[in-house]
Amino acid sequence: MKPRKLLFLLVISLCPAIAHAASCSVANLTRCLDSACAINVSSNPAARCQYCGTSSAGTPPTNSGMRSLSLGASARYTLSEDELDDAPNDPGQRYAWATVQCIKKVDGCTPDDVSDNYDKLIEQSCRAAGVSAQYASTLSEREKTVSKSTCETNIRACLVAANRCGPDYSACETNADFDNFFAACSVQASGCDDYISDIRSELIAARDSAIENADKVLASIVANYQSAREQKLTSAQNGCTDNSARDACIETVCENNMPNKCGDGYESERASATQLCEFYDTACALLD
Numbered sequence: 001m002k003p004r005k006l007l008f009l010l011v012i013s014l015c016p017a018i019a020h021a022a023s024c025s026v027a028n029l030t031r032c033l034d035s036a037c038a039i040n041v042s043s044n045p046a047a048r049c050q051y052c053g054t055s056s057a058g059t060p061p062t063n064s065g066m067r068s069l070s071l072g073a074s075a076r077y078t079l080s081e082d083e084l085d086d087a088p089n090d091p092g093q094r095y096a097w098a099t100v101q102c103i104k105k106v107d108g109c110t111p112d113d114v115s116d117n118y119d120k121l122i123e124q125s126c127r128a129a130g131v132s133a134q135y136a137s138t139l140s141e142r143e144k145t146v147s148k149s150t151c152e153t154n155i156r157a158c159l160v161a162a163n164r165c166g167p168d169y170s171a172c173e174t175n176a177d178f179d180n181f182f183a184a185c186s187v188q189a190s191g192c193d194d195y196i197s198d199i200r201s202e203l204i205a206a207r208d209s210a211i212e213n214a215d216k217v218l219a220s221i222v223a224n225y226q227s228a229r230e231q232k233l234t235s236a237q238n239g240c241t242d243n244s245a246r247d248a249c250i251e252t253v254c255e256n257n258m259p260n261k262c263g264d265g266y267e268s269e270r271a272s273a274t275q276l277c278e279f280y281d282t283a284c285a286l287l288d
Helices: 003-019 026-037 047-052 091-105 111-140 146-159 175-188 193-241 244-257 267-276 279-285
Strands: none
Touching: 026 047, 026 091, 026 111, 047 091, 047 111, 091 111, 111 193, 146 175, 146 193, 175 193, 193 279, 244 267, 244 279
């Protein structure tokens, strides 16, 4: 994208902050969005990705008895269970729905505040989503021999520690790195010698799946960001073509900043509002 167009988008995105004097509380906005997108996040790190990121991250658990977030936040800034009954199941639609609900609850916030502050939390969650489904599935399986199941659980927990492969296996992309950590974890798992070969094969498969899924999730995120940028540019260009963006700015300034709302007989107020919004003319000129 050309630098001039980037500058234009930056100016346009700043308009809500100029027109609205109130500042957005990112903390309260995040609490509100989490109440829709981070259900049971303490036990499911992939929750934000599954609920409000991408369907490729898998379906989140549906245990209605565990829906409380225990965030310690005022109900004023969180969505109630009754409100969540109306939330869409599709991650993209749920993200849009939560955005609308939360900018109503938290004064001064805009959709740009949501994307600027919450998208990175979704992206972090999506990095974990690539391994969480495989991880949960494998742990839930029970082999006929209980001791093998115990061995696999203990070795896996050791292997995915942050100082070894990590939960996304990012430090074990090569077999050499994987084998070094696997050997150390196997030594700690006493009495598991009969199962080591099988467990290694299963964990290698889990690693390969985790890395492949992580790449797919990140590719989806990049595509979504690109689409959002293109939509913003198109919207900005349309707003310049018919001057609707500048006119909307003037009306907003009149409503929020002028004592008489630029009503009949107060042409001076509308003139002042028009001057405050002249930066739109400058920004639109950059697109010519």
